Amino acid sequence: MPATPKRRKGTVPFGSYETWYQVTGDLSSGRPALVAVHGGPGSTHDYLRNLSELAEHTGPVVLYDQLGNGGSTHLPDKGPDFWTPDLFADELANLLEKLGIADNYVLFGQSWGGLLVTKFAAERPAGLRGLVIANAPASYPLWLQEAARLRAELPPGVNETLLRHEAAGTTDTEEYHAAMRPFYEKHVCRLKPWPRDYLASFYEVYNDPTVYYAMNGPSEFHVVGTLKDWSVVDHCPKVAVPTLIISGRHDEATPATVQPFHDLIPDNRWEIFEESSHLPHLEEPELFQKVMREFLEGVSVSL
Template sequence: MDVAKGRIRFGEYETWYRMTGSPGAGRPVLVVAHGGPGSTHDYLGNLAELARFGFPVLHYDQLGNGGSTRLPDKGPDFWLPPLFQAELDNLLRALGVTDDYVLFGHSWGGLLAARHAAEQPPGLRGLVIADSPASYPLWRKEMEVLRAALPPGVDDTLRRHEEAGTTDEHAYHKAVRAFNDRHVCRIVPWPRDYRASHMEMSNDPTVYSVMNGPSEFHVIGTLKDYTVEDCLAAIDVPTLLLTGRHDEATPATVQPYFELIPDVRWEVFEESSHVPNLEEPERFLAVLLEFLQNLD
């Protein structure tokens, strides 16, 4: 199977990408936008398997992490959603896939993908929004519900460190892991691809800390009030929603996609949390492949 890797110019920066399979064979390219923000493509690497069925798969690392340009000195005025919208547009144009593609967005990448799709680009054939909230105000509200259900004492530890500003201490990270093992990835030990992305974020937390905050459930960064609810009704391509039964992206945070996107269906993975592509990989890829083939 053909694999091409490289970096493309994005203004004065560079975006790393990997294309698995050969575009132009009559089937759309699946463009994969990872989450975080500030994560990498690694944990979504198994989506490249879809290239075996004739669908080329384009992974990329969003600016600030992985193989793309690192910018540890940039602050809140730089790390904003429009930056990543522009990067995605630039990527599609530079690689010549604007005429025939499907966009897959996971977690934060789902909001990125939804905003892109609402512009009604003529070459977009379909949209997949996986484990993604439609609104960070909704997300923050639901995090309170999930935190309250953690084992006794865990949320108390989290709040003590958040109030004291000591979220970099070991006790806080240990308490965060109790949440993550329930609602982010339920496989123990974590799969290699997930660990790879996690380590990349740990080594350079710039984007995540500025846009999100110290943890999944303490969102105090530039995304705190961000929402795509205002544009969802404009999405005019078939859309597939994917979530896990134990997902931190709870049904309440995903519901606006289901209610507002005109052509949409929703699949729930019963044994999964936030990364069903790793927790139930066979079913995940089968559902995604069926969606892609039905677009034909």
């Protein structure tokens, strides 16, 4: 049996702040490092932990917490103007440089992370070998359009309760949080009970919701933050590396929100996980690992 890949954790400086990271495997192996960019914005790496299992087969895996959450510097006093996609793109570039992998890596972006890595890849950085866009919309206007449709299909009375609280500005109440649950159970994570890694990230967001509230809003489907009009559709044709697109059949990132990636990125393949919603890596882990290994091995062979 192959040796279990070594794991190390640490932080790198990002200006006057710190970015927390974890590396599984050997960054000097010559194989592209898979760098996982988590969702939110304002979530943490925790729910993506099982991506580290790929290190045994396809090369090193890097997880990190984006600024404002998890093990990275928390900045609860920063206002919405501080939290921008450019900030997080700069943080990603800094991490790649500080870890010494800017010349050989693959990006995996999940949910909000999928938009961020698309923006990043559109700049055509020299060391980027491949791109995975997982469970991400190409634009937030599309996301909101589809969220309205999915909300209307919830059990009777649920959307009415959500709308009432959103109109009144009482989205921090127990009743609103309870009414969120049917949407999350249908379109975010269909596993019962919810996996520990997912819950860890879920609780991290609510322990410090600074980033999530500023950029997104009070819930997955009520985006009223600074991202509400943001789109990466115009960036898609500029992506110049092999791209794997992932979504779930029951995903809140519906086919309509994902379609621009498939239509506009020149070299892509779209894999839909039939038994999954927003987290196929947790909902169908064996198939997910197989799909990812095939993609990463193909990227390595093409180098």
